[in-house]
Amino acid sequence: MNYRKRFLVEPGAKVQLGELDPDFTGKHANETAAKADIADDLERLRKLQYRLYAEHERSLLIVLQALDAGGKDGTVRHVFGAFNPQGANVHAFKVPTPEEAAHDFLWRAHAATPARGHIAIFNRSHYEDVLVARVHDLVPEEMWSKRYDRINEFEKNLVQAGTHILKFFLHISPDEQLRRFKKRLDDPQSWWKLNESDYAERKHWDGYRKAYEDVLERCSTKRAPWYVIPANHKWFRNLAVASIVAYTLDELDPKLPKPAADIGAIRRAYEEAAAATSPA
Ligand code: ATP
Numbered sequence: 261m262n263y264r265k266r267f268l269v270e271p272g273a274k275v276q277l278g279e280l281d282p283d284f285t286g287k288h289a290n291e292t293a294a295k296a297d298i299a300d301d302l303e304r305l306r307k308l309q310y311r312l313y314a315e316h317e318r319s320l321l322i323v324l325q326a327l328d329a330g331g332k333d334g335t336v337r338h339v340f341g342a343f344n345p346q347g348a349n350v351h352a353f354k355v356p357t358p359e360e361a362a363h364d365f366l367w368r369a370h371a372a373t374p375a376r377g378h379i380a381i382f383n384r385s386h387y388e389d390v391l392v393a394r395v396h397d398l399v400p401e402e403m404w405s406k407r408y409d410r411i412n413e414f415e416k417n418l419v420q421a422g423t424h425i426l427k428f429f430l431h432i433s434p435d436e437q438l439r440r441f442k443k444r445l446d447d448p449q450s451w452w453k454l455n456e457s458d459y460a461e462r463k464h465w466d467g468y469r470k471a472y473e474d475v476l477e478r479c480s481t482k483r484a485p486w487y488v489i490p491a492n493h494k495w496f497r498n499l500a501v502a503s504i505v506a507y508t509l510d511e512l513d514p515k516l517p518k519p520a521a522d523i524g525a526i527r528r529a530y531e532e533a534a535a536a537t538s539p540a
């Protein structure tokens with residue numbers, strides 16, 4: 261199932277998140293019905309990453325953004341768990357450390373971008389600097405309002421260097437967020453995840469919605485598109501993200517490099533070695 265067109269934010273398009281249904285599940289009625297398709301996409305991801313790594317030419321940057329309990333961690337586990345960790349890494353962006361804060365806001369993001377052949381997953385990202393920074397007035401408007409253009413330039417620079425970029429906003433409803441908070445509260449295994457500030461952040465829901473809508477409108481570009489993923493159903497979120505990443509990698513069509521060695525000569529050497537060691 262190709263959800264690329266459906267969830268793509270066309271460059272410059274105005275997005276009203278309130279009009280996008282976070283409960284959408286497409287043609288699949290439930291998780292059971294989607295199981296085979298999810299498994300299929302994960303297998304494609306595995307194979308395509310193998311080729312991307314072997315090709316050692318291009319790279320992939322995946323940005324995950326969501327409100328608290330939006331499912332970033334689950335997506336990392338269930339979708340990107342398909343990748344071989346040798347060629348993939350996840351970078352979680354937290355409140356900037358003093359060293360990070362002493363640099364320009366893109367410094368830490370740039371340092372975490374993927375090398376040739378690699379995939380980097382940003383769990384939160386440089387977009388926090390026009391999201392939380394804006395909603396909480398961490399910097400004056402005069403400063404954050406200039407960052408959209410800087411982000412677009414930064415991403416353009418990466419694309420020109422051979423990094424493909426996909427950005428996902430995991431879209432949940434306020435009710436679903438509350439359900440997930442309650443589930444965490446009921447399960448001692450999840451208590452470590454609880455954070456008073458998550459509840460306080462709910463008061464800023466509208467502020468975040470507006471800030472996200474501006475990000476989606478101003479920073480979805482042809483080369484570094486944003487996708488809004490209906491994420492109330494975790495299994496559908498996984499299916500949609502996996503299928504979009506798989507289609508994108510398919511299109512990149514990474515090629516195994518030509519063998520550097522003379523395969524004929526190696527085969528002859530192998531046959532000689534095998535003949536010499538086989539019993540008479
Ligand atoms: P979890 O789902 O486990 O809670 P999380 O991504 O919310 O994961 P936390 O450690 O709870 O991780 O939160 C990270 C916090 O860092 C978020 O509140 C986020 O807004 C904040 N943060 C990230 N980047 C910046 C930034 N550039 N400036 C200020 N705060 C930031």
Ligand code: MG
Pocket residue numbers: 328455458
């Ligand atoms: Mg958190």
